[in-house]
Amino acid sequence: xxxxxxxxxxxxxxxxxxxxxxxxxxxxxxxxxxxxxxxxxxxxxxxxxxxxxxxxxxxxxxxxxxxxxxxxxxxxxxxxxxxxxxxxxxxxxxxxxxxxxxxxxxxxxxxxxxxxxxxxxxxxxxxxxxxxxxxxxxxxxxxxxxxxxxxxxxxxxxxxxxxxxxxxxxxxxxxxxxxxxxxxxxxxxxxxxxxxxxxxxxxxxxxxxxxxxxxxxxxxxxxxxxxxxxxxxxxxxxxxxxxxxxxxxxxxxxxxxxxxxxxxxxxxxxxxxxxxxxxxxxxxxxxxxxxxxxxxxxxxxxxxxxxxxxxxxxxxxxxxxxxxxxxxxx
Amino acid sequence: xxxxxxxxxxxxxxxxxxxxxxxxxxxxxxxxxxxxxxxxxxxxxxxxxxxxxxxxxxxxxxxxxxxxxxxxxxxxxxxxxxxxxxxxxxxxxxxxxxxxxxxxxxxxxxxxxxxxxxxxxxxxxxxxxxxxxxxxxxxxxxxxxxxxxxxxxxxxxxxxxxxxxxxxxxxxxxxxxxxxxxxxxxxxxxxxxxxxxxxxx
Numbered sequence: 001x002x003x004x005x006x007x008x009x010x011x012x013x014x015x016x017x018x019x020x021x022x023x024x025x026x027x028x029x030x031x032x033x034x035x036x037x038x039x040x041x042x043x044x045x046x047x048x049x050x051x052x053x054x055x056x057x058x059x060x061x062x063x064x065x066x067x068x069x070x071x072x073x074x075x076x077x078x079x080x081x082x083x084x085x086x087x088x089x090x091x092x093x094x095x096x097x098x099x100x101x102x103x104x105x106x107x108x109x110x111x112x113x114x115x116x117x118x119x120x121x122x123x124x125x126x127x128x129x130x131x132x133x134x135x136x137x138x139x140x141x142x143x144x145x146x147x148x149x150x151x152x153x154x155x156x157x158x159x160x161x162x163x164x165x166x167x168x169x170x171x172x173x174x175x176x177x178x179x180x181x182x183x184x185x186x187x188x189x190x191x192x193x194x195x196x197x198x199x200x201x202x203x204x205x206x207x208x209x210x211x212x213x214x215x216x217x218x219x220x221x222x223x224x225x226x227x228x229x230x231x232x233x234x235x236x237x238x239x240x241x242x243x244x245x246x247x248x249x250x251x252x253x254x255x256x257x258x259x260x261x262x263x264x265x266x267x268x269x270x271x272x273x274x275x276x277x278x279x280x281x282x283x284x285x286x287x288x289x290x291x292x293x294x295x296x297x298x299x300x301x302x303x304x305x306x307x308x309x310x311x312x313x314x315x316x317x318x319x320x321x322x323x324x325x326x327x328x329x330x
Numbered sequence: 331x332x333x334x335x336x337x338x339x340x341x342x343x344x345x346x347x348x349x350x351x352x353x354x355x356x357x358x359x360x361x362x363x364x365x366x367x368x369x370x371x372x373x374x375x376x377x378x379x380x381x382x383x384x385x386x387x388x389x390x391x392x393x394x395x396x397x398x399x400x401x402x403x404x405x406x407x408x409x410x411x412x413x414x415x416x417x418x419x420x421x422x423x424x425x426x427x428x429x430x431x432x433x434x435x436x437x438x439x440x441x442x443x444x445x446x447x448x449x450x451x452x453x454x455x456x457x458x459x460x461x462x463x464x465x466x467x468x469x470x471x472x473x474x475x476x477x478x479x480x481x482x483x484x485x486x487x488x489x490x491x492x493x494x495x496x497x498x499x500x501x502x503x504x505x506x507x508x509x510x511x512x513x514x515x516x517x518x519x520x521x522x523x524x525x526x527x528x529x530x531x
Contacts, residue, residue: 017492020441021460029350032428036346037339040377043422044335047378 096140096148097167098155101133106160110134113158118144118151192251200230204247227251272306284308338380341389342373349397352461354429356401356454359446362429368404370425372397394462395472398454405450436503444495452488459485 063070102109113119113136124138140148148166155164190207192200201218208216219231228251272280281297300307342349350369357365376396383392433439445453451473458464458472470481 017441017444017489017496018460020437020444020496023435023437024351024355024441024461027347027351027354029347029428032350032426033343033346035426036373036428039423039425040339040373041335043374044377046422047374 095142098138098140098148098151098164099136099167100155100161100164101135102158102161104128104132104134109158109160113155113161116151116154118147190247190249192249195251197228200249200251204230204249207247272308273304275306280306280308334380335377337386338377341386342376342393345390345393348461348463349393350428352394352457353397353401355442355445355457355461356397358442358453359450362431364404365429366425366427368397368401369428371404372400373425374422375400390462391464391468391472394458394464398458398472401454402450440496440499440503443499444492447495448488448491452484452491455481455484456488456492 102113104110119138122138122140124136126137127135129135138151140151152164152166155161190200190203192203195203197220201220204218205216208214217231221229221231230249230251272283275283277299280299281292281294284297285292297308349372353369353372354362354365357368372393376393379396383389433442445457448456454473455469458469459466464472466478466481466485469485470476470478473481475481
């Protein structure tokens with residue numbers, strides 16, 4: 001609550017200052033408001049211009065007075081950006097390959113091996129060498145690496161299994177190619193998003209060349225939805241006799257996967273000889289996937305020899321559709 | 331900016347009269363021109379910074395704070411102007427004259443003299459209280475003080491000083507009125523005595 005200045009401690013014989021303040025309070029300047037208003041309106045337009053000028057001058061002065069500090073800051077920032085963008089080659093383990101071998105006559109061990117879910121669902125190859133041993137190579141993705149010791153102990157528990165080995169598959173960050181040529185596996189993953197046909201062709205050819213595959217024919221075609229399909233033809237001589245081949249190309253939301261498992265029948269190609277298409281399809285279903293339909297199993301005959309081409313529609317772990325998956329059996 | 335100006339003027343209108351009285355009395359020690367300068371600078375500064383006033387309900391105390399600050403700035407500038415030339419940054423047309431140059435009212439003259447003889451801070455505090463009608467807390471904020479007790483004692487001192495000065499001023503004026511003829515007689519006697527003194531030497 002406001003108290004009057006004259007209400008406290010005033011002596012009777014002293015004058016009352018409030019009387020004088022009353023005189024001041026009575027003054028009236030309302031009549032001068034209009035000219036002041038006009039003046040303020042005029043001044044406001046000048047002030048708005050002055051404001052922008054002042055901001056510019058302030059900025060200019062700031063840059064002038066801090067030019068060395070700003071220069072240092074800019075140089076440090078440029079150095080940091082350049083350092084962050086400097087291409088470095090770094091090896092990173094993306095998966096492991098587990099290898100082991102077993103005598104082909106040890107049917108009990110072989111059936112036990114094939115009974116493991118992690119082998120059935122995994123990506124593996126089996127080759128029979130001249131000594132009558134089946135060599136297995138199983139790719140263990142990065143997310144399953146912590147289960148490796150468990151897998152290893154399960155395998156070692158089976159009698160007749162020798163040489164269980166782990167071999168890491170590394171990729172370089174500079175060039176996102178990871179490959180494992182162990183046992184003929186060539187695997188690469190290319191991000192083709194925003195790449196032109198020409199650029200993608202160059203990239204695929206370059207990566208194949210790095211893997212020792214030359215003269216690969218890369219072509220493009222579009223499906224009914226207008227999506228880009230990649231056709232890759234590699235002559236048989238370019239690949240190892242029993243080598244595997246797996247290229248995944250991510251193109252926006254499309255994932256094209258070209259995978260070839262080249263298998264020579266242990267009986268020297270006798271497996272499909274004299275067999276009808278239906279019989280061959282049954283063999284394929286038994287060997288590869290019982291769920292395969294007749295349309296997915298294409299049989300290519302060359303005289304007496306037969307080659308099987310399997311087409312599958314899959315989904316990757318991100319839910320993207322893998323539109324082609326070729327497995328060739330010879 | 332134009333709509334801001336209109337808003338500013340709308341809020342200024344009810345405070346205008348008190349602001350001018352405060353400004354004039356604040357510059358009691360100085361000239362009317364100085365009071366108009368302080369008022370002009372205050373109006374321009376407040377118009378320029380009006381967009382930064384978020385709570386428009388606090389316009390009155392905000393505007394009086396600007397006047398107070400501009401007054402103290404002008405006092406400081408007066409000091410430095412003795413040594414170095416200072417230029418005015420804002421190149422805007424001169425504000426029209428708002429104050430009367432001639433003051434005939436004795437009470438106003440006495441108050442003006444009394445106010446001119448107390449310190450700037452005391453003058454500002456007592457005027458904010460008496461003319462602006464601000465509370466102790468508001469005056470504390472306007473004067474950028476930390477404690478209300480400082481404002482209370484400042485007001486108390488200012489009142490006491492004013493009372494004494496006004497008493498003296500009233501006495502002087504009544505003496506002047508009563509002794510108007512005697513003054514002439516005294517001058518005559520003083521002249522005669524001066525002449526006699528000179529002859530004696």
